[in-house]
Amino acid sequence: MAMAAHRLPSSSPLRSSLSRILRFSRLFSSQSSDDQTVLTVETSVPFTAHKCDPPPRTIDTTPKELLGFFREMSVMRRMEIAADTLYKAKLIRGFCHLYDGQEAVAVGMEAAITRRDAIITAYRDHCIYLARGGDLVSALAELMGRRAGCSKGKGGSMHFYKKDAQFYGGHGIVGAQIPLGCGIAFGQKYSKDETATFTLYGDGAANQGQLFEALNMAALWDLPVILVCENNHYGMGTAEWRASKSPAYYKRGDYVPGLKVNGMDVFAVKQACSFAKEHALKNGPIILEMDTYRYHGHSMSDPGSTYRTRDEITGVRQERDPIERIRKLILSHELATSSELKDVEKQIRKEVDDAIAQAKEIPMPDPSELFTNVYVKVIWA
């Protein structure tokens, strides 16, 4: 493209617009691979701590990271919206719990840890799967129940797993994944791995007894587990103040320290998660409460507007949207122009559409798969 621009006469309007595009796209591509320049950002609100010293508000980042966050969150957002459309087109059936609005938690957490650390969550797992390195095609195929899905089409929306990336799913019964997460941390401690487990649950599950049972054991044995409460303020249709006597979920651990984090700010999430990992490896469990929000209802069968007002939803979208926050940061640091970011979004949209088309072509699992993977190596198959 550089060559083409130079061949045109210097006064040509085409050349000037071409070179402008060239300059900007060079800007974008150079910035998105720049991980040397250090930019300092501040989290939107300071952390609130319970029985520990909060980490600092300022955090260093690079243009590469910033642009990477924008891209990853946009892919997640696009995929969830695409899942919405696919559900309405009856290609996805059953339960489909969408994560749009909460992307910052998935992306920020992944940025703070390694692939050897473990993550386990409940059923709102599509984006965590993507963050752990899952690809769009296998995610969409699993949603549509196709054989090339991440769980061979046998799991569905609530059962995404990726063993090689230490992503332990994907669980239908809320709260049951918390003891599992403590067990994974136990396994890490037993094998002296120096890795930690992030166990995610929601504000609804925060009232499950097994959370407190597991917390007790984790604290007793100093297990390297970080319990992350993704507080989107609604347990299906019940607001948190109607379900919990004390909605300060980060304090509910009592003897276990906690941190309240703005879950719509990817840098706050990243800072909190790296702080928490360090803490967990040294001192045992810690609770992180991510103050976040979901734009969709609880699942696709829930319109999401009977228990909250549309004004509230649009208000959060305007004030606290995680992707918009990163967009503003990118623009203010002049790492890209807004038209470039729109191009990125268009590109992502096309990527997701291509993945959907690809996933649609994949056939359903063979009926014999109904009886495979029930037992391991059984005689009486």
Next chain:
Amino acid sequence: MAAAMHTATLPFFSSSSSSSAYKTINVSGRLRLGLAPLPGSLAGRKGSIFVIRSEAGFASGSNARARSSKLITNAVATKPDASASSTGSKPGHELLLFEALREGLDEEMARDPRVCVMGEDVGHYGGSYKVTKGLATKYGDLRVLDTPIAENSFTGMGIGAAMTGLRPVIEGMNMGFLLLAFNQISNNCGMLHYTSGGQFTIPVVIRGPGGVGRQLGAEHSQRLESYFQSIPGLQMVACSTAYNAKGLMKAAIRSENPVVLFEHVLLYNLKERIPDEEYICCLEEAEMVRPGEHVTILTYSRMRYHVMQAAKTLVNKGYDPEVIDIRSLKPFDLYTIGKSIKKTHRVLIVEECMRTGWHWGQSTSSNH
């Protein structure tokens, strides 16, 4: 990590040296005791764990298969009709059933560093029925873990640990307490292998005493077999003699599937002579206690002894009952049972259970 499990060549002792570490039983001349390859991740760590690995294959005694290089966990160390299975080829040693369980557990923990025990009072107290006595002093508090009274969570914890590659043995102090952990056992233990498309295996053993004791009260005298029967992915076995207690314990620990091992409160003090050499009982096999011609009596656990007493009376009256201790509650040993029923055409089922909700109601209808 998991991909390495079956195919990795680990730089450890070769099979020829490892076989000398264990005495093996040759049943048909084609069998050899083998050990499961241990994952590279644990073994390569810190260099302080020694791993013995051998290339070996099992073939089931009655259903002989070609030897493969992968471990098949349905090993049989004795012929199916050896009811006097405890005599073996050597004098053996005498012990009580709970000691046999402990021996099996001890041997497996020594063999595989991934095996750990968790439960209430299993460590310092030694277990409420002394099954884990002395193990905490030998293996440490992490491997024999005293948990608080939180069945739901520590069962979940055991399952989570199994997902990372450990092989926990979860003890329910009484089987009835495991009802609190039903969600974990059903959804996370039984179904996870399926819903993850085969990515995760859950090699846990969930064990504990159940059944009717002496005046223990209704809540402590439950049998959970019929409740667990419908959980997919779960294997269930019930031990009844010291010999099969040790054998089933060892086989259950080595199995890649989640296994529920039902013990009985009143059988813990059964004394029996068991072989000195190492052996495993096949998880999916039934035991022919007394071959006969006239009627097939199917039973398991403590009722075996009642049936054998009744069989004496029957024999005096001129009848010839065939008594089978089914041992494997899920899946059934349809081969042995089917063969017997084809012979006698009469079945009598003797089971200790609630009047409604008998285990057989579920299983006979599902195994027609």
